[in-house]
Amino acid sequence: MRPVRTAARAMLASFFVLDGVRTLTRPEARVEAARPLTDRVTPMLERTDPRLPTDPLTLVRVKAAADVLAGLALATGRFTRPAATVLAAGLVPHTLADKGDREHLLRNLGLLGGLLLAAADTEGRPGLRYRTSHAVDRSQRSVRRAVRTAKREAKIAAASAAAARRLPG
Template identity: 70%
Template sequence: MRPVRTAARAMLASIFVVDGVRHFINPDSKVDTARWVLDRVGPTLEKTDPRIPTDPRTVVRAKAASDVLAGLALATGHFTRPAAALLAAGLLPTTAAGFAREKQPTDLLKNLGLIGGLLLAAADTQGRPSLRYRTTHAVDRSSRAVKRAAKTARRDAKIAAMSAAAARKMPG
């Protein structure tokens, strides 16, 4: 299954790397979409942290750079789950803007398909148990070991008490 995962991650990441480079070099093609999103969330961003850029060209370039970096991480198998989650989160505003502005339904469906694939990649543990699973089972194993040790200690204490009582009854 590993070669399939590797190829699928590379194919999924390719659109983000190529489009990211393209939009980093020429951000003007996405400025209108960024402006539409920033008109809605810009005031909240400015209140939250005034250092966050609200200039559409800067935001497009920042998103393009993050798409390239996360796409390369996903394609190469490094930090695949966080990279896929970052790419999916970055695709949500674009999809919402396209849906609200009634762009091509094909673009909307393409973005929804990409989000679905990224969510699968973000949830994929590559056949290994997740951290939550390992932690839960480690706790269960530990609690069973503690119960077993307590039961053994009670049994040993009972045997020791019986031995001491028998020793007191013996002459000498």
């Protein structure tokens, strides 16, 4: 499965890397399409931290840079789950902005589905929840074993002390 996962991630990431590079080279083309969304987000950003950029051009550039970096991480197999999560989170507002164009909406929904699969993929290795629960179970078994051993050793020590008291001398 490893070659299939590698190829699938590279194909999925290529869209985001190319689109991000295109947007970084000519961000003005995307500013007008993003303006309705950035106008809604700007007051929230200003309340959160006044130092954050709020102009649409900068926000479009930041999203494009995030798409390129996360796409490269996904394609190279580094931090694949966080990278897929970042790309999916960035795709949601993009999909909402394209809601009038059915073809773009369906394309974005397909990409979002692929990103969700990539974000959930553990490559056959157990996930964090599984590893944590099993580590807890192993720890509890070790503690129970240690308690049984301590009780057994205490009984042996008590029997030895009683036998030693009965010996002459």
